[in-house]
Amino acid sequence: MTKTRKRITGTAQIKSLEDANAALAEIGRLTLQIEAIDGKATEKIGKIKEDAAIKGKEARERIQDIETALSLYADYNKAELFQDRKSIPLTYGQIGFRMSTKVSIKRTTLELLKKLFPGKGLRVKEEVDKEQLKDWPDEDLAQVDAAKVPQDTFFYEVNRDEVNKDLLKAG
Numbered sequence: 001m002t003k004t005r006k007r008i009t010g011t012a013q014i015k016s017l018e019d020a021n022a023a024l025a026e027i028g029r030l031t032l033q034i035e036a037i038d039g040k041a042t043e044k045i046g047k048i049k050e051d052a053a054i055k056g057k058e059a060r061e062r063i064q065d066i067e068t069a070l071s072l073y074a075d076y077n078k079a080e081l082f083q084d085r086k087s088i089p090l091t092y093g094q095i096g097f098r099m100s101t102k103v104s105i106k107r108t109t110l111e112l113l114k115k116l117f118p119g120k121g122l123r124v125k126e127e128v129d130k131e132q133l134k135d136w137p138d139e140d141l142a143q144v145d146a147a148k149v150p151q152d153t154f155f156y157e158v159n160r161d162e163v164n165k166d167l168l169k170a171g
Contacts, residue, residue: 024156028163070095 014020074081074095081088087096113121133146141147 024158025163025166027156028158028160029167031158032160032163032167 014023074097078097082097085096086098087094110122128146133141134148136146138148
């Protein structure tokens with residue numbers, strides 16, 4: 001049985017378990033409807049992107065050809081055109097050279113950085129792991145200005161199999 005579990009907030013007009021069951025059935029039907037709509041949208045978006053790629057292919061290829069020609073022209077005439085400047089302003093833009101530095105790495109670079117220069121040369125995104133903190137003792141949490149806050153939160157689960165059976169009967 002496929003179930004979707006959700007916490008909710010808000011107001012509802014449920015007055016009995018029968019109303020609650022009917023509400024769950026409606027949520028299930030609406031969820032299936034949304035998924036069908038989203039699926040069609042995703043399919044249409046995919047087709048639109050594919051169509052745009054086909055329609056724009058010639059222009060993209062032409063841009064690439066022109067960029068190559070500009071680069072070859074600038075490289076060939078670099079000594080003459082750029083002897084005392086880095087760029088040349090033109091009516092429709094500019095051409096030029098920029099000094100840049102590229103770092104080349106090998107497969108072993110990451111492990112060697114960790115071993116030889118701990119904590120350096122690496123990007124690490126730090127964030128609090130609240131799931132791990134749930135298991136900490138309250139005293140330890142207090143030391144780091146954190147606390148467990150128990151909540152009795154409502155949830156619901158939609159029995160999608162039953163909703164699908166009802167939809168098949170109705171259809």
